[in-house]
Amino acid sequence: MMTPSEADEAGRARYTYRLRVSSTARTALLAEWDRCRWIWNECVAKSKAIHLRNNSTGEKRTCGPAQLDGMLTEARERTPWLREGSSVPQQQVIRDFGRSRAKASKDIRERLPHVEHGRKARARLTRYDRMMARRRPRKGQATSKGYREAKTWRAKTYAKIARQRQETGRKWAKKVVTDHDAIAVEDFEPRFLARSSMARKAADAAISATKRALIEMGRKHGRDIRLVHPAHTTMDCASCGARTKHALPLSERIYTCTVCGAVSPRDKNSAHVMRAGLNPAGAEGVRPPGALLPEAA
Structure with missing residues (x-):
């Protein structure tokens, strides 16, 4: 083992310790962990109950660390088993739960967006299709001005949808490669979805284009992209x-x-x-x- 002076000269010293607790201390630690686990489960149950109530009634009630701290104070007054433990780790459990829930909510918001640009433009496309169907010329006849205009509007709408899908995919890919150094992507071909009931939604999500944008953005920024x-x-x-x-x-x-x-x-x-x-x-x-x-x- 190096002395402190030698450690300072070398730069840094590392010491390894092993803590051995007595049976009494082990029993006390296990009891404290049981209380902390109970508080965590109560936080999860209360958060779920508030979320379900907000969805059913339309209210906007919150269940943050401040409300949970108040519930913890009431629970300690009513429950002697909970009052036997220290309040410091119990309050820390509530703070850890708040951070974990905030991170989970952030991960949910940052999932692959499904803006459904095609569904939003479906009414206009249907209108243009009907305009073209009413003005469709017979074989050998010249097309009318209204038919050509409807065809042009229809083509422009499809081009706009394609640009919107590409832009959404690029923005999402840029955010992913900015926040992560190594990324694993499932290397599947979404062609089979065209023969299922999810064909329209799969086409509107532009899965292949989004995956291609993620790979190109990862190569551009030097990230480690793995196709699984x-x-x-x-x-x-x-x-x-x-x-x-x-x-x-x-x-x-x-x-x-x-x-x-x-x-x-x-x-x-x-x-x-x-x-x-x-x-x-x-x-x-x-x-x-x-x-x-x-x-x-």
Whole structure:
């Protein structure tokens, strides 16, 4: 072990300690952790109840750290078991819950936007289609001025929708590559969606164009973009790696592992599986492996 003077000359010293607690201290710590866990679960339940009530009644009630602190004070007055513990870690649990909820809300807002530019312009496109249908010339006849104008307006509307989709995808891709150094993208082709009931929404979301914009933006800013093979990303468990044997319909949004019993939202479980693919055996990276990751701009 280096002396402090040697550590100062070398730059920095690192010491490793191992804390051994007695059985009495261990019992006290476990009891304190139980109280903190109970407070966290109560914060989650109260936040969900307020959210459901706001959705059903249209109210705008809040459940922030200030309200939760007041509830904690009332709970400590009524519950002797909770009053036996220190108020400092219990209040810290409430502050940690507030930060975690704020981060979760931010992640939800920053998901891939689905502005539905095509749906908003559907009324105008339908109007132009009807104008063209009424003025459609017979075979061998010249087109009328109204037909040509409706055709021009229709083409301009489709071009505007395409530009809006590209601009939305580029803005989202720029924000993603600014906030992250390494990104895993599911490398799937959305062609099969054209034969499903989601064809119109999938086309309006411009999934392929958005993925292409993300890859180009990541290459431009020097980020590590990994294309993960889409096989079994929704069937593998992110906790234990086991693969589900039964089929998972799209209506089933909660993933439950039959091996380890882990339960999580299906999209979140798939995201964790894809994140494990940042350094897989067969992943295709858009940048040579081993290159240094620059800090986010």
